[in-house]
Amino acid sequence: MSMTKIGVIGAGMMGSEIALVMALAGKHVRLTDRDQASLDRALKNLAGVLDKGIQRGFYKPEDKTRALGNIETTLDLGAYRDREAVVEAVFEDEAIKGETYRKLEPILPANCLITSNTSSIPITVLSSYWPAARRPRFLGTHFFSPVSRMGLVEVIPGLDTAEVTVKEAFALCTEAGKTPVRIKDVVGFAVNRLIHIFWIEAIRLVEEGVATPEDIDTACKLGMGLPVGPFRLMDGVTNNLTLDVQEILHKAYGDRFLPRPLMKQMVKAGYNGRKAGRGWYRYEKE
Numbered sequence: 001m002s003m004t005k006i007g008v009i010g011a012g013m014m015g016s017e018i019a020l021v022m023a024l025a026g027k028h029v030r031l032t033d034r035d036q037a038s039l040d041r042a043l044k045n046l047a048g049v050l051d052k053g054i055q056r057g058f059y060k061p062e063d064k065t066r067a068l069g070n071i072e073t074t075l076d077l078g079a080y081r082d083r084e085a086v087v088e089a090v091f092e093d094e095a096i097k098g099e100t101y102r103k104l105e106p107i108l109p110a111n112c113l114i115t116s117n118t119s120s121i122p123i124t125v126l127s128s129y130w131p132a133a134r135r136p137r138f139l140g141t142h143f144f145s146p147v148s149r150m151g152l153v154e155v156i157p158g159l160d161t162a163e164v165t166v167k168e169a170f171a172l173c174t175e176a177g178k179t180p181v182r183i184k185d186v187v188g189f190a191v192n193r194l195i196h197i198f199w200i201e202a203i204r205l206v207e208e209g210v211a212t213p214e215d216i217d218t219a220c221k222l223g224m225g226l227p228v229g230p231f232r233l234m235d236g237v238t239n240n241l242t243l244d245v246q247e248i249l250h251k252a253y254g255d256r257f258l259p260r261p262l263m264k265q266m267v268k269a270g271y272n273g274r275k276a277g278r279g280w281y282r283y284e285k286e
């Protein structure tokens with residue numbers, strides 16, 4: 001049976017849009033964060049995402065009313081005691097996620113499906129913060145940014161995840177308009193391993209003077225059919241986050257993920273991408 005009461009923890013870039021796609025799918029969503037200002041910001045951003053989507057024809061005006069009407073923000077975790085599924089999207093920090101689970105544990109119903117949107121912490125490591133009885137109901141659901149536009153969710157069972165939990169997570173993601181794929185619990189899961197190999201080689205081309213970032217982006221768009229080139233995408237993701245992930249992948253898999261010296265220089269110099277006003281490209285202040 002379809003789940004209708006969803007909780008999202010963390011109303012940042014990912015959590016707020018995960019709440020949005022669930023709400024658009026007709027779910028009742030509770031969304032929480034550390035303070036009211038973060039929740040207000042999230043709702044404002046979501047209204048902006050919906051308005052832009054209406055302008056571009058992705059959404060109808062009534063979708064906005066319905067989606068925002070289905071999202072209830074709260075600072076009271078006690079309100080999560082009736083949730084059928086909870087998606088955690090707090091900071092990418094094992095201690096903060098562990099502390100969040102410790103607070104949720106006495107509140108959530110025994111059979112609640114619990115997922116983490118972590119992009120780099122092994123699911124089995126996060127699962128260890130739950131008591132043994134909860135672990136079969138815990139797994140990873142790795143959404144991609146921006147969640148409202150990107151179709152994929154990597155669904156990652158941990159060692160103790162029950163098969164019925166994987167099935168229910170697939171159903172929930174599908175109902176939210178996404179396409180889930182099952183991925184083993186390895187560092188970087190699948191998409192990050194592929195994309196970082198590609199980005200590292202793209203930076204190597206620039207270091208060797210083979211082509212400029214602009215020309216490589218053009219080549220990738222027109223020669224590979226990608227909607228956006230690697231340098232424009234790294235600027236969106238932020239170069240500092242990209243370097244952090246490459247360091248994690250390097251530690252796990254060795255030299256094939258060795259971050260390029262140019263990337264380290266860019267980050268050291270604050271060329272972090274679109275939000276910083278400069279990265280592989282220059283940007284007008286937003």
Ligand SMILES: NC(=O)c1ccc[n+]([C@@H]2O[C@H](COP(=O)([O-])OP(=O)(O)OC[C@H]3O[C@@H](n4cnc5c(N)ncnc54)[C@H](O)[C@@H]3O)[C@@H](O)[C@H]2O)c1
Binds near residue numbers: 011093117
């Ligand atoms: N940014 C991406 O492109 C991306 C992609 C896939 C997965 N992820 C993962 O998604 C998760 C969230 O990332 P994000 O980019 O949305 O980060 P973000 O910094 O935009 O948002 C995190 C939010 O969590 C809130 N938060 C922190 N501690 C909290 C707590 N104890 N209780 C409630 N709220 C708390 C913060 O106030 C913030 O609003 C991370 O695990 C990240 O690795 C990010």
